[in-house]
Amino acid sequence: MLLVIEQFLNGLQLGITLFLMSAGLTLVFGIMQVINLAHGSFYMIGAYVGATVAAYTGSFLLAVLAAVGAAAGVGCIVEMLVLRHLYARQHLDQVLATFGLIMFFNELIRIVWGRQPVFMNVPGALSQSIQLLPGLHYPTYRLAVIGIGLLVALLLWLMFAKTRIGMQIRAGSSNREMVGALGVNINLLYTLVFGLGALLAGLAGVMAGPILSVEPGMGESILILTFVVIVIGGIGSVRGAVAGALLVGMVDTLGRAFLPSILRTILAAATADSVAASLSSMAIYILMAAILVWKPRGLFPAHG
């Protein structure tokens, strides 16, 4: 039972990371109708800048601030230099140009930081484990990640539901010409939304730094999970991103943890292990296919 709770928390933590990634990406999809493969690069930039600043200053707070700032800055620059020219173009052009951006950023990271993974320490104050239940110790850092993620989700909701800029973003996603006609600076709004998405990706990256290894190409594996989340949740829907992220985080983590022992009860040990290995790595894609057959536009379609 304790193991189940522990894996449940791990799943929640993966789900939170995925939510931070997919919230930004789904906004960009929903509002600008642009597909951005380079979103994973902002995650990678956040992790690298965070790891470097943490190594030099020793302060995790500074590392987070630098990472978030760097990711948002790079995001705004990329939007102004490249993506702005692609809004009116076909999806194919957007895919190819952002694919080029991935190549560029991955290679840039290799030139600046080298091919070896960079390590990032868990901040001192959070390096202990905390006793949640008798016999259940859980790393404080992972709990902090869950807490920060939930806080960000709350702030995002407040921003969308209660502030003027949130209203403009929501309006922009349902009818952008009309918003422009009403006197909102659409170009600035787009740059800000894109920067916000990059900022969230950078935050996800720096928080994942001490848990995963920081290496070139780390952005792509999370990017594809993020796509699965968005397809499951429905493109352009932040509610869908929450649901999709939690679902994918849970299915992936719990599948990897428990499928081998479940299959062992019905199959021979060796067969069970190999079947479980393939099944658990494919589980989220099977989940996606199933949801797609049931609801082709995702669980919470944003428009209509």
Next chain:
Amino acid sequence: MTRKQITIGCGAIILILLPPAALLSGNPYLISLTSRIIIYALAAASLDLLLGYGAMISLGHAAFVGVGAYTIAILHFHSAGAEPLFSWPFLFAGSNNALLTLPLATLSASFAALIIGGLSLRTTGMHFIMITLAFAQMLYYFFISLEKYGGDDGLSLATRNSLVGLNLGNSSHFYYLCLAALFVFLILAHRLVNSRFGLVVRGAGNNDRRIKGLGIHSYRYKLVTFVIAGGSAGLAGALLANQTEFVSPGLMHWTLSGELMVMVLLGGLGTLFGPVLGATVFLALETTLAMYTEHWMIYMGPFLVLTVIFAKRGLFGFLAGDKGKNG
């Protein structure tokens, strides 16, 4: 003769004469480099059927290349080892005969395309892009977890397949096999896109709703195109496995899908012959840049972004004039 026919004719003559020319001028490595280019050209041209004609933006085309390659490798693995591939309903010990393995590779990739396409084509637009990508990654992780066939490390072939009358170990013989596959594909695909079937697919790519309004069930047409493209990519994968005598899950990685897309766009979307040119330029550029710097991607990335923003017709459109579009 139009400018387009001259361009295609010159390309074909260069490709046919290349092996003897390379041998005579003392550059035999050109033959294997060009074989690789031809194989990628086949995969890219098959992707052009989807991107350029059906407007189906598949970001998972490498999956079918990988399935084709793994079919060759698994058949070879069992024919070389003691254990048969399956013993029911009849005994099948694997095979190394290209007359059997190449069609089987094409068939298994077509089958994968039937399932993936059948599910993915329920969606359109951005969903379709992401779903094809996700399915390709699913196959990628599936083959990583297949410990029996090498898992992450991949599987080596002891020899190339055998084919009556040819010695595929000889680079010229192998080159002409690849070239024949490419020519046959291009001729058939050219006829396909200019047939009534192709007209429907192109119409559905332009405006799916109107095609449906005409009472045509466009889903079936698109699915058949997807299967044909997948099968041809599988054939390319089968040839690639034979050329490198090695397969690994890396063949299905989505960066390869992306590179195939780049080749199509670079050469010219919806031209069938353009992707051949695109594959040539892409691989030649990659090989040349890699000679000077290991960080060739730092140049390739921005080059790609600029190509997308500024060059809209592709290289084939540039060479063959405005009539470059096939059909």
